[in-house]
Structure formats: structure tokens, C-alpha cells
Amino acid sequence: MSTKFPQIFLVRHGETEWSLLGRHTGRSDIALTENGEGAARLVEGRIPQIHFDAVFSSPSQRARRTCELAGFGSKVKIDDNLAEWDYGRYEGITTKDIQTHSPGWNVFRDGCPDGESVSDVAARADVVIKKIRAVDGNVLIFSSSHFLRVLGARWLGLGAEAGSFFILDTTSISILGYEHNMQEPVVRSWNQT
Numbered sequence: 208m209s210t211k212f213p214q215i216f217l218v219r220h221g222e223t224e225w226s227l228l229g230r231h232t233g234r235s236d237i238a239l240t241e242n243g244e245g246a247a248r249l250v251e252g253r254i255p256q257i258h259f260d261a262v263f264s265s266p267s268q269r270a271r272r273t274c275e276l277a278g279f280g281s282k283v284k285i286d287d288n289l290a291e292w293d294y295g296r297y298e299g300i301t302t303k304d305i306q307t308h309s310p311g312w313n314v315f316r317d318g319c320p321d322g323e324s325v326s327d328v329a330a331r332a333d334v335v336i337k338k339i340r341a342v343d344g345n346v347l348i349f350s351s352s353h354f355l356r357v358l359g360a361r362w363l364g365l366g367a368e369a370g371s372f373f374i375l376d377t378t379s380i381s382i383l384g385y386e387h388n389m390q391e392p393v394v395r396s397w398n399q400t
Contacts, residue, residue: 212385220269221247233294246378250277260344265289291351295322315371329367
């Protein structure tokens, strides 16, 4: 997968107890499971041997620990804009349970009561994209599923709601980039596990 343009690698954090159960984990600071730590240690070997001009992580311990175990802890800068969606009253609850009292609820369309709206998360993603484009080179990012899905959608110029079409497994690696020029953003690879 060679390219003359910068690449942006997105790594979803390793497994946590809540991710294993499908519980929305926004601002709760849940640690990685033993399996999550093991998978995080394998991330470095799954990333091509390229130079990263910037490494950023969400402030959550699950993202920071994944970054550290992957071997990039000494280069990382914490960016609050990379934090997972603030789920408000839906924190710690599964989609199935939410839909028992809010049928058809979808975070990418409806946002979260007492948490962030779709436009709030899209605005944070747009700030991250501006920061990425200011880096003259490859970027590595560690964050969480729903935020990274919105980031992928916004990278392509789509509305944040399109994030619902981009699934991400724990410790997956996705790559954003460009095609013919720096004005043609593309997804080069998605959800590699």
C-alpha cells in the first residue's frame, strides 16, 4: 500500500470489560482487560515500519494504554478532542437497553440526552482533521469507536451520521489518506484486525 501522500492511521483502543459487553463507554475511564492488553501489544507489529510525524491519543486510559503497549507512548500527545462521545444518561448502557425506552435510537442520528449531540462530535472531529492536515507527514491516532467512525465520515466530507456505516472492532487499524492530490481524501483501509 504505497503512496506519496501522508497516511493517517486510526487505532481503536483494546478490549475493556464494557466494550466486551456492548456498554457505551464515553467518559468512564475503564481499563483494558488482559485480552485487551495482549492485543494492544500486537498493534506495533501490525503497523508498517513508517515514520510518524505526530502521534495523538484520546485522554482515556484505554486509548493511552493501547498507545503505550503498542510502543508509541514516548511520542504521544494527548488531545481532548479525541475523547469518545459523551453519552450522558446513556453512559454504561447497551444500545438494546436504550432502545427499550427509545425505539430506533441511533447515536449517530440522535445523540445522547445530557451528553453530546451529533453536531458536537462532528465539530470535534473537524478540529482533529484540521490538526491532521497541518502535520506535514504521517499521523497515528489512538481513540474510541464512535468518535473514530465520525472522524472517518467527516474526513470524506460526509455528515457525522454516516459514521453509522463504519464499524470498528477493538484494536482495529484503519488508514485514511489521499488519492490523486491532497484535496481528494480517501479511506485506504478500514477495521483491520
